[in-house]
Amino acid sequence: MHLFVQAVILGLLTGGVYALMASGLALAFGVMRVINVAQGALIILGAYLSYSLYQHIGLDPFIALVLLTPAMFGLGVVLQLAFLRPLPDEEREELSLLVTWALALGIEGLLSVAYQTTYRSTITSYADRSWILAGYHISVARGFAFIASIVLLVLLFAILRLTKLGRALRATVQNPTAARLLGVNTRTVSALGFGLSVATASAAGAAYGIVFPFNPGSHYDLISRLLTIIVLGGLGSLGGAVAAALLMGVAESVFATEISPTWSSFTFFIVLIAVLVVRPQGLFGARVRGAI
Amino acid sequence: MSALLEVEHLEKRFGGVTAVDDCSFAVELGTVTGLIGPNGSGKTTVFNVVTGYLPADGGGFRLDGRSVRRPDPSRLARSGLIRTFQHARVFPNLTALENLVVAAPQGWRAAGRARSPADLRARALELLEEFTLDGHAGTPAAELSFGQRKLLEFASILMSRPRLVLLDEPMAGVNPRLVEGIEQHIRRLHAEGLTFLVVEHDMPLVMRLCDPVIVLDRGRKIAEGDPEQIQNDPRVLDAYLGD
Amino acid sequence: MPFVFGAAWQMNLFFFTVMYAALASAWNIVGGYSGYISLGHAAFFGVGAYAVAITFNHVGIGGGYRPFYVLPLVGIGVGAASVPIAWVAYRTRAATFAIVTVTLLFVVQQLAFNLRSLTSGSQGLSLPVPSFPVSTYEHPFYYAMLGVLALSALASWYVRGSRLGLMLFAIRDDEDRARGLGVQTTFAKVSSFALSVGLVAMAGGIWAYYISFIYPQFAIDPLVTIGMVLMVYLGGKGTIWGPILGAFILVPAQQYLAYRLGASQLYLVGYSAIFLVVMLFLPRGILPSISDRLRHLKARRRPERTEGAVSDEPVERVAVS
Numbered sequence: 126m127h128l129f130v131q132a133v134i135l136g137l138l139t140g141g142v143y144a145l146m147a148s149g150l151a152l153a154f155g156v157m158r159v160i161n162v163a164q165g166a167l168i169i170l171g172a173y174l175s176y177s178l179y180q181h182i183g184l185d186p187f188i189a190l191v192l193l194t195p196a197m198f199g200l201g202v203v204l205q206l207a208f209l210r211p212l213p214d215e216e217r218e219e220l221s222l223l224v225t226w227a228l229a230l231g232i233e234g235l236l237s238v239a240y241q242t243t244y245r246s247t248i249t250s251y252a253d254r255s256w257i258l259a260g261y262h263i264s265v266a267r268g269f270a271f272i273a274s275i276v277l278l279v280l281l282f283a284i285l286r287l288t289k290l291g292r293a294l295r296a297t298v299q300n301p302t303a304a305r306l307l308g309v310n311t312r313t314v315s316a317l318g319f320g321l322s323v324a325t326a327s328a329a330g331a332a333y334g335i336v337f338p339f340n341p342g343s344h345y346d347l348i349s350r351l352l353t354i355i356v357l358g359g360l361g362s363l364g365g366a367v368a369a370a371l372l373m374g375v376a377e378s379v380f381a382t383e384i385s386p387t388w389s390s391f392t393f394f395i396v397l398i399a400v401l402v403v404r405p406q407g408l409f410g411a412r413v414r415g416a417i
Numbered sequence: 418m419s420a421l422l423e424v425e426h427l428e429k430r431f432g433g434v435t436a437v438d439d440c441s442f443a444v445e446l447g448t449v450t451g452l453i454g455p456n457g458s459g460k461t462t463v464f465n466v467v468t469g470y471l472p473a474d475g476g477g478f479r480l481d482g483r484s485v486r487r488p489d490p491s492r493l494a495r496s497g498l499i500r501t502f503q504h505a506r507v508f509p510n511l512t513a514l515e516n517l518v519v520a521a522p523q524g525w526r527a528a529g530r531a532r533s534p535a536d537l538r539a540r541a542l543e544l545l546e547e548f549t550l551d552g553h554a555g556t557p558a559a560e561l562s563f564g565q566r567k568l569l570e571f572a573s574i575l576m577s578r579p580r581l582v583l584l585d586e587p588m589a590g591v592n593p594r595l596v597e598g599i600e601q602h603i604r605r606l607h608a609e610g611l612t613f614l615v616v617e618h619d620m621p622l623v624m625r626l627c628d629p630v631i632v633l634d635r636g637r638k639i640a641e642g643d644p645e646q647i648q649n650d651p652r653v654l655d656a657y658l659g660d
Numbered sequence: 661m662p663f664v665f666g667a668a669w670q671m672n673l674f675f676f677t678v679m680y681a682a683l684a685s686a687w688n689i690v691g692g693y694s695g696y697i698s699l700g701h702a703a704f705f706g707v708g709a710y711a712v713a714i715t716f717n718h719v720g721i722g723g724g725y726r727p728f729y730v731l732p733l734v735g736i737g738v739g740a741a742s743v744p745i746a747w748v749a750y751r752t753r754a755a756t757f758a759i760v761t762v763t764l765l766f767v768v769q770q771l772a773f774n775l776r777s778l779t780s781g782s783q784g785l786s787l788p789v790p791s792f793p794v795s796t797y798e799h800p801f802y803y804a805m806l807g808v809l810a811l812s813a814l815a816s817w818y819v820r821g822s823r824l825g826l827m828l829f830a831i832r833d834d835e836d837r838a839r840g841l842g843v844q845t846t847f848a849k850v851s852s853f854a855l856s857v858g859l860v861a862m863a864g865g866i867w868a869y870y871i872s873f874i875y876p877q878f879a880i881d882p883l884v885t886i887g888m889v890l891m892v893y894l895g896g897k898g899t900i901w902g903p904i905l906g907a908f909i910l911v912p913a914q915q916y917l918a919y920r921l922g923a924s925q926l927y928l929v930g931y932s933a934i935f936l937v938v939m940l941f942l943p944r945g946i947l948p949s950i951s952d953r954l955r956h957l958k959a960r961r962r963p964e965r966t967e968g969a970v971s972d973e974p975v976e977r978v979a980v981s
Contacts, residue, residue, distance in 0.1 A: 468840070469840075470836075489839075490836065490839050490840035491839040491840065491842060491843075491845070493840075494839070494840055494841055494842035495842050499840065499841065499842070500840065502837075506834060506837050508829070508830050508833040508834055508837070508838075509833055510829060510832075510833050511826070511829060511830060511833065515826060518826065519823075519826050519827060519830045519838070519841070519843060520841045520842070520843070522842055523823065523844075524844075525844050525847045525851075527823055528822065528823050528824040528827070528847070528848065528851065529822055529823070529824065530822065530823045531821065531822060531823070532820075532821055532822055532823060532825060532826045533826075534823075573841065574841065576841075577841065577842050
């Protein structure tokens with residue numbers, strides 16, 4: 126039982142970080158109907174940047190976030206303008222998939238040239254320590270990563286609920302035509318929304334880099350998990366993405382502990398299939414029938 | 418004898434708005450039944466539920482007396498219930514002829530047959546002729562005018578010899594000459610035994626063509642009867658003129 | 661070109677060009693005809709590769725020409741096995757479908773790593789080197805792959821001219837309407853998928869035998885999927901010759917890039933750049949763009965047509981692909 130609860134705790138900690146990563150993906154899809162396959166690569170980019178900052182300046186990743194996040198926001202806007210805006214509306218979903226995959230490859234290539242393919246890890250001073258809470262271990266690194274993710278998620282939700290941009294984003298997600306008619310400049314909103322979604326990648330990357338060893342190729346593993354999470358949660362649903370991320374984090378952790386660590390990455394796939402058979406629109410997605 | 422289509426206590430909500438509220442009516446076999454109501458009366462929503470495009474929140478409907486558990490356009494089509502759309506949905510990249518051929522009911526074993534085998538071609542050409550589209554048999558549907566596409570859509574649904582045809586505002590956006598043409602087609606097919614449920618805004622047309630006429634207002638049925646009864650029903654006038 | 665035999669690197673180039681032409685043609689049956697973008701085809705390529713490798717190592721089939729005889733079985737077997745997977749995947753649409761197929765890719769790769777007793781995991785599996793005469797060593801592989809290309813092109817052509825093709829094109833235009841008319845959409849989608857991946861698996865089997873040693877990350881490689889998708893888009897989605905043209909252009913370009921930049925990872929950047937250029941500037945592909953241009957020229961030469969009796973407002977051109 127103790128082991129089980131420990132696994133659940135670990136799962137929640139990891140799930141929290143996945144939640145931040147997946148929310149960026151869900152936002153991009155919701156606002157622009159774009160599947161950003163490069164999100165994994167952008168997260169790894171974030172991980173490398175915070176790693177470099179730590180290596181050369183000794184800046185703690187969680188503090189480096191303050192610098193990285195606006196930078197990645199800017200990168201996101203640039204990417205949207207250069208590669209996503211030119212895509213025609215009707216084929217946007219499928220083309221964005223391919224274009225962002227190309228971007229992911231490009232980022233992987235550039236990172237490989239810059240950092241080689243050896244595995245890195247941002248080893249901070251607290252990397253090996255653990256807290257003990259009610260008899261359960263919580264590694265400090267994972268703990269901080271989780272806290273940072275939750276804080277940023279709350280911040281993201283606050284931006285969406287309380288700011289003008291956030292309202293414009295939500296309107297665009299719900300009904301782009303109506304939003305446009307109400308005076309929302311969907312083109313600008315799309316660019317800013319994408320910037321926001323890439324900004325989450327920087328934070329998630331910093332957190333990821335502390336907990337897991339990574340190399341340029343790690344983005345594949347990441348993106349396949351994140352894609353599964355947003356499908357599970359229902360494409361475009363932020364709340365769904367968060368819920369699905371936590372669920373998958375726990376499921377994977379419990380599976381690894383109780384059944385088998387080598388096969389634990391399969392939990393994602395198994396849960397995905399199980400849900401799709403029953404609910405093709407995911408847990409929180411809307412059933413879209415091309416009727417009206 | 419049960420009606421061909423029986424809608425029973427149908428309910429549908431969209432967020433806080435109840436579009437359809439305990440709505441019940443029946444479409445008898447062999448009629449051209451009209452479904453009218455002011456804007457917001459829920460008639461389009463009922464249409465979408467009955468054709469499997471929207472799930473109901475409550476109630477249901479029966480086809481041939483048998484309750485339709487989980488309505489699904491594909492299964493409904495196989496039971497003989499097919500609909501058209503206001504904006505004339507056709508397959509734009511297929512030719513007019515192919516639009517009809519693909520709509521013919523064929524089992525999976527027919528997948529290996531030629532794209533337009535002789536028998537299906539013949540039947541399709543016959544239908545195209547009836548709708549004066551035979552000259553455009555080889556034209557991609559995208560290049561047809563709106564009126565031609567409306568006719569093409571109508572012709573396609575006849576390929577599978579349906580029993581109940583649901584027409585969603587068949588005259589919307591159509592020029593007066595074509596309205597007459599479509600009306601003639603409906604009359605002719607009705608005489609041949611087809612049952613229609615028509616949602617329309619064109620009142621004179623509905624009164625000419627349909628019997629009975631069902632009136633919805635705010636999601637419920639408020640009146641039903643022949644055109645004369647409906648035209649003189651104070652509740653109907655109230656609903657349209659508002660209060 | 662295909663019948664001129666030269667140095668080993670040339671044969672290698674021919675082999676891979678023909679291989680990708682076969683893969684692209686096969687992918688086109690799903691991606692081009694029905695409009696469903698499958699990003700997991702490389703998984704089936706790998707399954708075919710491992711199927712042949714495993715029959716060597718565990719069933720003991722012997723070398724020489726025998727693996728080529730196993731190929732049809734591999735194709736049919738993989739095609740049949742894909743049916744339940746396709747059935748589940750096709751319950752989703754568009755983007756979700758693409759994501760599900762991507763996930764499939766990674767899952768199969770994981771399986772290849774994890775099922776060590778069968779696949780020797782990351783150590784890879786070897787296939788016996790056949791004792792073909794040295795001077796014409798590559799020829800049997802090349803001819804076998806040419807055979808799969810022919811099969812692929814033939815299947816592509818046949819489906820296009822059949823009712824199945826008509827159903828797929830209707831699905832691509834408006835799937836919900838097709839269902840509403842009673843068209844057997846699930847059957848059409850699943851059967852086209854099975855056919856497509858069966859062909860891809862056969863190509864994988866030949867590839868495995870050709871390179872004699874397979875590893876999970878190369879047999880089930882996302883770049884293989886990206887390659888075939890890119891070639892189809894470049895040449896023209898939904899056409900018969902487009903995918904083949906795409907392969908004939910891109911494989912030599914790919915090989916050149918690998919030769920020049922292969923050592924460093926800049927190869928990936930180069931690949932990514934080609935990809936982006938094609939996607940952003942030539943999204944309709946070469947053949948459709950040419951036929952569009954021809955149609956415009958023809959239309960301009962014809963005098964203005966007057967509308968027929970049933971005349972209404974002329975309709976806006978819907979993008980025809």
